[in-house]
Amino acid sequence: MIKAPGSAAIAEAAALIKAGGLVGLPTETVYGLAADAFNARACARIFEVKARPSFDPLIVHIADASELPRVAQSGPALAAVLAARFWPGPLTLVLPKAAAVPGIVSSGLDTVAVRVPAHPVALALLQACGTPLAAPSANRFGQLSPTRAQHVQLGLGEAVPLILDGGPCAAGVESSIVDFSGPEPRLLRPGGIPREVLEDALGMRLPSGPAVLEKPLAPGQLASHYAPRTPLRRLAQSAAHDSGEAHLGLLAFQAAPEHHHYGAVEVLSPSGNLAEAAARLFDCLHRLDGQRLAGIEVEPVPAMGLGLAINDRLAKAAA
Ligand code: TXA
Ligand code: MG
Numbered sequence: 338m339i340k341a342p343g344s345a346a347i348a349e350a351a352a353l354i355k356a357g358g359l360v361g362l363p364t365e366t367v368y369g370l371a372a373d374a375f376n377a378r379a380c381a382r383i384f385e386v387k388a389r390p391s392f393d394p395l396i397v398h399i400a401d402a403s404e405l406p407r408v409a410q411s412g413p414a415l416a417a418v419l420a421a422r423f424w425p426g427p428l429t430l431v432l433p434k435a436a437a438v439p440g441i442v443s444s445g446l447d448t449v450a451v452r453v454p455a456h457p458v459a460l461a462l463l464q465a466c467g468t469p470l471a472a473p474s475a476n477r478f479g480q481l482s483p484t485r486a487q488h489v490q491l492g493l494g495e496a497v498p499l500i501l502d503g504g505p506c507a508a509g510v511e512s513s514i515v516d517f518s519g520p521e522p523r524l525l526r527p528g529g530i531p532r533e534v535l536e537d538a539l540g541m542r543l544p545s546g547p548a549v550l551e552k553p554l555a556p557g558q559l560a561s562h563y564a565p566r567t568p569l570r571r572l573a574q575s576a577a578h579d580s581g582e583a584h585l586g587l588l589a590f591q592a593a594p595e596h597h598h599y600g601a602v603e604v605l606s607p608s609g610n611l612a613e614a615a616a617r618l619f620d621c622l623h624r625l626d627g628q629r630l631a632g633i634e635v636e637p638v639p640a641m642g643l644g645l646a647i648n649d650r651l652a653k654a655a656a
Contacts, residue, residue: 339486342458342501350499351465354379359386359496361475361489362462363503364454366427366511366529367482368489369398369472370497371462374408377439377616380471384441384646385612386496389478391649392615394444395471396429396512397451400463408435408469409449412517415539419515422538425455427512427529440619442471444650448518458503474511475500484509516546565626569633569655576636584631588621590614590638601628611643618647622654 340346342363350360354371357379362371370386372379374397384392397408402420405411409432416430434449443449451469454460463470474482475489475497483489486502513528513535522539523546524532536543567586576587581599591609593602603621605614625633635651638644 338498339490339500339502342461342503346499346501347458347461347465350462350501351467353499354462354466354468354470357382358498359383360462361486361493361497361500362459362470362472363456363486363501363506364398364459364472365425365456365506366454366508367484367506368475368486368500368503369396369454369459369470370475370489370493371398371470371472373466374398374442374469374471375437375439377441377620378612380439380441381612381615381643383471383473384615385643386493387473387476387478389646391646391653392441392444392618393473394446394450395442395473397438397442397449398454398459398463398470398472399451400460401425401453404469405432405451406435408438409433409451410435413522415522416515416517419535419538420453423530424453425460426453427455427508427510428452428535429512429514429526429528431514431516431518431525433518439616440623441616443619445619445622448516450514452512456503458501462501482511515543519546564654564656565622565633567626567628567630567633569635569651571635571651571655572637574637576634581634586625586628586630586633588625588633588635590636599634600630601625605638605647611639611641611647614638615643615647618650 362369412432429452484506486500489500508529511528513530514526516523525546576594581597583600586601587599589604638647
């Protein structure tokens with residue numbers, strides 16, 4: 338439901354976020370589909386509602402630069418220069434991730450994208466809920482980015498219980514993304530702040546990084562996707578009773594085989610819930626990857642709903 342962003346609606350939105358729900362949120366660039374960035378299950382719901390066929394890392398929104406240490410490690414001094422100059426505003430910084438940010442937010446990368454939005458309603462909600470908000474654009478996969486509350490409702494409908502109406506977005510184009518995780522800053526996505534303006538503030542040229550793809554369609558198309566170091570092999574069906582070897586790990590969907598010989602097993606969702614499986618996917622892979630195994634075997638996940646996105650990432654990780 339679309340609501341005018343008075344104090345009652347902001348309080349209702351904050352309560353929804355804290356309960357693990359989703360809220361349609363105006364920013365100065367486009368409307369976002371927001372969830373508590375520390376709640377992996379809520380962030381998995383974002384992908385479900387957007388019907389994204391793959392997990393593309395999300396931008397985390399914070400109320401002001403002092404909140405940055407909650408989600409990221411402090412990057413190089415130049416990152417702080419850009420933050421001081423352009424926040425709040427349409428600038429997203431990619432920095433080394435803080436451990437508290439769940440893997441689904443960063444698609445398993447050890448970096449996180451962060452920005453402070455320049456919109457009074459977004460800032461009011463961030464203040465009211467006291468948690469950083471993960472929010473991609475509030476559109477279904479492949480559709481246009483929403484710049485009005487009505488676009489969000491038309492595109493996502495009942496799946497979003499509350500959309501705060503902040504009027505038409507002033508910028509209408511997404512934030513510029515600058516990556517500070519490497520030896521020198523790179524522009525990953527041109528956006529609301531022109532390259533020349535960023536270069537001026539940095540006092541140096543800003544080369545383009547690997548382009549950020551809004552719609553990664555095929556395995557490997559997303560430039561920097563998480564791939565475990567341990568070779569991954571997808572099983573045609575669930576691991577059988579008595580299967581496995583000590584030097585192998587198993588990523589199981591619902592349960593470990595009753596009797597097995599795997600060196601390590603991670604279970605995605607004991608209840609077979611795809612949102613829970615999605616929320617746990619990257620963290621389970623990271624844990625298995627850290628065990629010095631010779632290989633990881635992966636059970637299939639039902640190819641429906643979020644299962645499609647899970648299988649897509651597993652196919653990429655196995656490629
Ligand atoms: O203006 C905006 O940035 C809007 C509003 C809602 O804030 N948000 C937005 O989010 O455009 P989204 O999810 O549609 O686009 C986020 C982009 C994705 O293309 C993703 O690949 C990239 O940011 N991204 C996120 N985390 C990243 C990371 N750790 N490293 C590289 N790219 C990242
Ligand atoms: Mg988008």
